[in-house]
Amino acid sequence: MSIIHDKIAPADQLVSLFEKSREILNRGSSPILNRMREVSIKRFAQTGIPGFKNEDYKYTNLKPAFEKSYSQELVRESGLINLNEVYSRNIPELDAHLVFIVNGWFYSGNKPGSELPNGVVFGSLEQIANDRPELLQNYLNRQAGLSDDPFVTLNTAFTKDGFFIYIPKGVIVEKPIQIINLLSSDENLSVTQRNMVIAEPGSRIKLVICDQTLSPASFITNSVSEIFAGEDTLVDVYTIQNLNNQSTAISSAFYKLQRNSIVTTGAISLHGGMIRNNLKITFSGDHSEANVNGISFTDQKQHVDNFTVIEHASPNCLSNQIYKNILDDESTGAFAGRIHVARDAQQTNAFQRNNNVLLSDKARMQTKPQLIIDADDVKCSHGATVGQIDKDALFFLRSRGIGEKEARMMLMNAFAHEVIQKISIQSLRDRIDELIEKRLNGEITRGHI
Amino acid sequence: MEGKEILKGINLEVKAGEVHAIMGPNGSGKSTLANILAGKTDYEILEGEVTFQGQDLLELSPEVRSRSGIFLSFQYPVEIPGVPMINFLKASVNEHRKFKGLEPLTAGEFLKLMRAKKDMLHLDSELTNRSVNEGFSGGEKKKNEIFQMAMLEPKLAILDETDSGLDIDALRIVAEGVNALKTPENATILVTHYQRLLDYIVPDFVHVLYNGRIVKSGGKELAFELEEKGYDWIKNGNDQ
Structure with missing residues (x-):
């Protein structure tokens, strides 16, 4: 066991941490992970932590979060x-195949293999990269490596563990796979996590990922996930973020869709100090579909x-995005959605909507749609609204005897409902409805010590 | 409507068992009157008082007015996607019960009550399986208002242009519902532009509202006179 303490303020300190930790990072890790590190840290050194001047980060300043001191667990700890x-x-x-990840490390007490269909490989990225590198090597960093995002290159340099899932051709995993990412530490902690999902043609998988802080320390998490949806696959990925106010979570998910595949995502940000979710969908086969949704409470x-x-790099694909935010107090939110339709991606349907409710005068929302269309036979639309609770609906409910607080709650639940109903797992929808109710009642905040 | 004085002189007494019709041309203040009685806060009350069963109504929040027995059937019922009719109605009925010191209804009791009211009003059951008014036709929305009225059994129902946007069949169903809900203990105020509704719901009194004032009151025959002579008859007599 060893913990490296360092103040990881500006980029050069992260680079020097990498230099000092090179040996520990490489030790025990597969060569296919290790060989990505050097080039990635060099790329990171060139960009550094993005500031306001970086167009992609102009609404989210992550520099202050990186100015605090954090420890890093560069070696697996065997805590219970x-x-x-x-x-x-x-x-x-x-009712799910359940595993835990603690501070970015696949938990050693997990028994993910039980009950899963034959041929499914599910476990620690570190371990599978060592034992069966042939499963990963054609996929690892193939999407993330194309990204210029500094947090993606930083992640690739420091990658040790995370989860890995491989679903063979035609295999249907009926029950959802639930991955609980726990953050638990007495001192401030920086966590790097790397995940991969490979769904071979004709397979089906539903993932539920829950991010949860268990202590009031400051956490800074940087996770990168690469998801490959083969031909004729159905892939659902739902994330529920419930983090303390001292935490900063940066996640980057890359989805590559082959022909006839359908990907559905739902990002539910229930609670957290600062959350930045990057999501990239690449249609690399025709007739595929992505339903990309999110709701945030701040x-x-x-x-x-x-x-x-x-x-949209292939023709005849459909993308559907709905992102919503409910913002109270002095909280802030941002949504930026870029849709690019390549020249050959004819018959593209791309829809995007961002609706926001401000509950206070001081809450702020920034929304930026961006459509870049190089094809001529496409249907694209985008729309954004920022408003208050519908006064007429509120009056209607009150005029039927429902108290103001209860009526507001009903309307906020209704606002969230459009996103929640797109979740394909009924029991998860019900749980999330309950969590939203608790969130709006302030009970989730009280749970964060 | 900021800064505009809408209602200027209204003196109206409604007793239990009575049906009052308030008629008047567009912009005369009919809907404003209905909204003020239900407690909509978009208006400032400069002077006047409204007493409901001995209580100063203007002091009460909209929800307390409702629980005390005031019901407004909206001219344009709002659609609320994501709020299931059944959840909303159950919350509403149970708030009313709580106010009266009664236990909340169980799910079974509530469903039974709903079925009984639907049968009474000859409504199809589709209405309650959806979100509040979402995707409802104009007629369905108005039927839904009457259904809520049946569930809440108000002492004073204010029906704001309940006939607008209804075809003749829907109008009949809505009117029959209103009539079926009438008892010697409750009262109804019909706010309407046209005499048509009064063929189905016969008022005891008719008041003509013009420019924020009640300019004429009478029995049901006043409605026929208005239909015959048009609102110009009233306007010409009151514009100077």
Whole structure:
């Protein structure tokens, strides 16, 4: 066990941390992970932590978060987790294949193999990269490596572990796979996590990813996920973020869709100090479909930024985005959605909507749609609204005897409903409805010590 | 409507068991009167008082007015996607019960009550399986208002242009509903532009509102006179 303490303020300190930790980073890791590190840290050194001047980060300033001191767990710790404590923290309980990841490390007490269909490979990225590199090597960093995002290159340089899922051809995983990412530390902690999902043609998988802080320390998490949806696959990925106010979460998810595949995502940001979700969809086969949705709840001084890029590189594909935010107090939010339709991507349908409700005078929302269309036979639309609770609807409910607080709650639930109903797992929808109710009642905030 | 004085002189007494019709041309202040009685806060009350069963109504929040027995059937019922009719109505009925010191209805009791009211009004059951008014036709929305009225059993129902946007069949169903809900203990105020509704719901009194004032009151025959002579008859007599 070893923890490296360092103040990881500006980029050069991260680079020097990398230099000092090179040996520990490489030790025990597969060569296919290690060989990406050097070029990635060099690319990161050139850009540094993005500031306001970076167009992609102009609504989200992550520099102050990186100015604090953090530890990093560069080696797996063998701590035990207390399941009772975990479930007291508003994580949805589901009938699912359940695993835990603690501070970015695939938990050693997991038994992910049980009950999963034959041929499915599910476990620690570090371990599978060592034992069966042939499963990963054609996919690893193939999407993320094309990104100029500094947090993606930083992640690639420091990658140690995360989860890896491989679904063989034609295999249908009926029950959802639930991955609970726990953050638990007495001192401030920086966490790097790397995940991969490979769905071979004709397979089906539903993932539920829950991010949860268990202690009031400051966490800064940088996770990168690469998802490959083969031909005729159905891939659903839902994330529920419930983090303390001191935490900063940066996640980047890359989805590559082959012919006839359907990907559905739902990003539910329930609570968290600062959250930045990058999501990129690349259509690399025709007749594929992506339903990309998100809802965020912010209050106090919280900030949530969803940044999506939909790359329509193939014809006859459909993308559908709905992102919503409910903002209270002095919280802020941002949504930037870029849709690029390549010249050959004829018959593209691309729709995007961002609706926001401000509950206070001081809450702020920035929204920026961006359509770049190089094809001529396409249907694209985008729309954004920022408003208050519908006064007429509120009066209607009150005129039927429902008190103001209850009526507001009903309307906020209704606003969220459009996003929640797109979740394909009924039990998860029900749990999330309950969590939203608790969130709007302030109970989730009280749970964060 | 900022800064505009809408209602200027209204003196109206409604007793239990009575049906009053308030008629008047567009812009005369009919809907404003209905909204003010229900407690909409878009208006400033400069002077006047409204007493409901001995209570100063203007002091009460819209929800307390509702629980005390005031019901407004909206001219344009709002659509609320994502709020299921059944959840909304159950919350509403149970708030009313709580106010009266009664236990909330169980799910079973509530469904039974709903079925009984639907049968009474000859409504199809589709209405309650959806979100509040979402995708409803004009007629369905108005039927839904009457259905809510049946569930809440108000002491004073204010029906704001309930006939607008209804075809003749829907109008009949709505009017029959209103008539079926009438008892010697409750009262109804019909706000309407046309005499048509009064063929189905016969008022005890008719008041003509013009320019924010009640300029004429009478029995049901006043409505026929208005229909015959048009609102110009009233306007010409009151514009100087």
